[in-house]
Amino acid sequence: MPVKSESSPVIAIVAMVNSIHVARWLGMVRDCDLRFVVIPVMRAPPIGELAPFRLVSKADDLCDLKRGELGVFDHGSVSWAEAEAVDFGAGFKREEHPAFQSSTHVVTAHHVTSAIRALDPDLVHSMEVQVAGYLTLEAKRRMGAAFPRWLLSNWGSDIQLFVKLPAHRPIIHRLFGQIDAYWAECGRDVALARRLGYEGVAFDPIPASGGMRVDGALAVLPPSQRRSILVKGYHGWSGRGLHILSAIYLAAPQLRSNPIRVLFTGPQASGSIAEIRQAAGLDIEAAPHLEQHADAMRRLAEARVVVGTGISDGIGTTLLEAMSVGTFPIVANTSCASEWVRNGRDAFIVDPHDTAAMAEALVRAVQDDELVDAAALRNRDEVSQRWDPGINRESVLAAYASLIEAARASRAS
Structure with a gap:
């Protein structure tokens, strides 16, 4: 049955839509009463493991999602020329990741900002830092107090390596001053986040892939x-x-x-x-x-x-x-x-x-x-x-619920 209730919470996943890590994480949690919509950060087709999904461009589109079906934000609903002009006018240029040096494959901060405004999610979850995290950081700067609660996950080298690089260190410092919750893969990175001044919620580490069942x-x-x-x-x-x-x-x-x-x-x-x-x-x-x-x-x-x-x-x-x-x-x-x-x-x-x-x-x-x-x-x-998806699923859903409850309580006050 389609999810029709307006009270069914929406989580926007800002992530690489072609990533197996993202697909596995969502595969672990998607069959629940939450509605998930992916905001792609790369100009790439969704990986097959994300299916079933449908393209969406506004909050009303999410009401038609069936249980377990994902929304994927349609960046075609945002003018690319306008998006580049807005980013240029804002003076925003994302610091490059050495694995993704060609910016032609990465969407603009205006795309991510437009998607969050159009979808009005209860929670934004950025999965990965140097692309998804940096774009979300700029989106939050533009939206100010209207920005939803923000959960950040880091993968692999996102913090431990990049905080050593002069061009990235101040961005990572700013990022930890803006997020509401943090999910690391390693206890090492939680300790590093604390040393960088982060004082918010840090959930117990879980691998970026969430979990996997092995034959x-x-x-x-x-x-x-x-x-x-x-x-x-x-x-x-x-x-x-x-x-x-x-x-x-x-x-x-x-x-x-x-x-x-x-x-x-x-x-x-x-x-x-x-x-x-x-x-x-x-x-x-x-x-x-x-x-x-x-x-x-x-x-x-x-x-x-x-x-x-x-x-x-x-x-x-x-x-x-x-x-x-x-x-x-x-x-x-x-x-x-x-x-x-x-x-x-x-x-x-x-x-x-x-x-x-x-x-x-x-x-x-x-x-x-x-x-x-x-x-x-x-x-x-x-x-x-x-690394069992059944076990980790319960931890993730409980974490999502706690953040959404806090967000709704804050809105009501």
Whole structure:
């Protein structure tokens, strides 16, 4: 039945409409009495996992949403030329994220402001900081006291890395002075927000993806009986895949019986893979991209070890997925992995620039059967308690309810 009641609260999700994290979060909570509408921050088609959804452009459109159906704000209802002119006139230019340097793919602050005005939600939830958060911050500046309650989620490096950058630090300071509630992935980031002067509500950390149900049949084979190594080969503004390849070369004599498959390779990594294969005689090659998540999970569940490092991260989804299927993780100490696993017991947590330590960790992980089998049991138990969408759903809905109740009480007073 369509949701007709005017009292049914509306939550506007300012987010990347093409993000699997956003889709999983909403998939966890959407089947409830709340109405959710996504305000896209990227000019991109909605990811398939968001379905069912319909385009909306005003508050009345939300009355026709069926239970579990999402609204997606139609930015086509806002003139692009006018939006650019308004932003230019306001002197607003969003500070760039190195992963999204082309502003042609990001909507304007006027788009986000117009959407919030048109939809009049009870709560605004910005998911991610440098695009969604910064645009929402400018929207709040323009709307002033008329702006709804604002909940901010950060992903990965959003705070921990960017607050160190001179161009971003003052924006992040302003942002924490404007939000009403904060949802981090890591306790590390809650502590950082407090040091930045944030005094508002901070909910218990939950991964950006909310939760995921994993097919238990995937983890039937104990990791001690697996041989392959998966490597996240991305090397860019954050990832340090080339350092992992250097560690593999150092450990080559002990890895000759282990097939090594490298994900997310660019030209540089592809060249390094070929050189290592020829010089060290390893079974190493680039792995194809798998469109279906189930296929990617199956490949992960067949691996003994997965390695991914970078200069900054939150609680990486690859780590959680590896824990759920018993694959032994090697991750960077720049993440908050230590809030989920114990170094040397459940995973190896290494300096992303220390290739010798990484090589030592790889050798231990491929040789120590008792280590990887014991870790698999503990890690699966950990994610079953903390990354379960059914459990986390209740926490999220309770948090939404508390913020909406506070907002409505404030409006009534």
